[in-house]
Amino acid sequence: MRMRDTFIKPMHREGIRFVAIFAAVTLVLFLIWEPLGWIGVGLTVWCYYFFRDPERVTPARPGLIVSPADGVVSLIEPAVPPAELGMADAPLTRVSVFMSVFNCHVNRSPIAGEVVSVAYRPGKFFNASLDKASVDNERNGLRIRMDDGRDLAVVQIAGLVARRIVCFVKPGDRLRTGERFGLIRFGSRLDVYLPPGVVPLVEIGQTMVAGETVIAELAQAGQAEA
Template identity: 65%
Template sequence: MSISNSIRAQIPPIHPEGYPFIGGFALASLILFWIWTPLGWIGTVLTVWCALFFRDPVRVTPVREGVVVSPADGRVSMITQVLPPAELGLGDRPLTRVSVFMSVFNCHVNRAPVTGRIEKIVYRPGVFINAELDKASEDNERNSLVIGTAQGRIGVVQIAGLVARRIVCFAKEGQAIGAGERFGLIRFGSRLDVYLPDGTKPLVSVGQTAVAGETVLADFRLGDNGLGFRAN
């Protein structure tokens, strides 16, 4: 392999959603160079950051049946028992919610946590408070998906944050989707919530780094007693 091909192999591809933004940053940088060179270099750094933000690296998703993988790159910020949002239709009992917070330096392409069929997609407008706060699950702009599987129904919620102002969802209701498959992204910092079926034990801890499509959040085969899945 040539040196140029080797370098290209190390550079992750860019998601098409990012091209207009990267182009805009690059054009602004050229204008800033014309105004004052130091400003142009600042614009160049921001252009590189924008390209990194929209990176879309290849991920290797575990193939064994029953695993729930992280839908986002970032940090596991919360694991708690809460009532799921009413629009998900997951019942009126508290479920385990695993929250993954994405900073502006994380890859923001979102991936399906399980293999199944998308039963419902519901968008709700809202405010843009810090996505690390617990109340962001209720107050912030969000887009919710319910994915049905043979083991239960999973709720996945894209939550806009303090900086994020645009939630993008590529998936459609009724669509079959595979674990690790891309279904959307959120522009410029936000959070993903995953609501696990009753009896499913989380396998991650608060503070742990999660990789979209690869980090196993839970396993349907392990219930809250660690021995086996308890169906609803």
């Protein structure tokens, strides 16, 4: 890896207009007062890094569920998936990954499979680290069906300052493990609802890397039942 690649990351196309707006405001700030202009430069650089979209190396072993987001595991608890996804009304293990405004916000598929449904629901904008954010906040859910017929749900949740959830996929699309499927602008959270019997391999407070950090392994469910 070249030294330049350590600091300069590709930017997702969703960020182009925002960086352009920040840069234009920065020019105006320079005209008003030079110190304000340099503050604008710092904010423009931050905006660029917010929309960074680095390449990730996803583990190749089949059956691994990976993190859909960069951030920190904030909750691990049983919860019923969002009703709009049409899944069974029974609690599943939910792993929540909280993204701060300094994390990369491109979201990646936790597992390979077919997108059975995509369901958006408007809502409030509580702090995404709170438990009630899963119920009350604006959200967009994906129900992914794996080749063995089991379903997994991943839900994008808007946070305190997030005001736009972006999803790139639709029902019928097939996703690879670690493939990009959306992003959320400016602070948010991702919930993963694991299939029945699958035990998470992460702990609260653990740092996650989207598309790389393993959350759970499907094979463990079969081993537990044996």
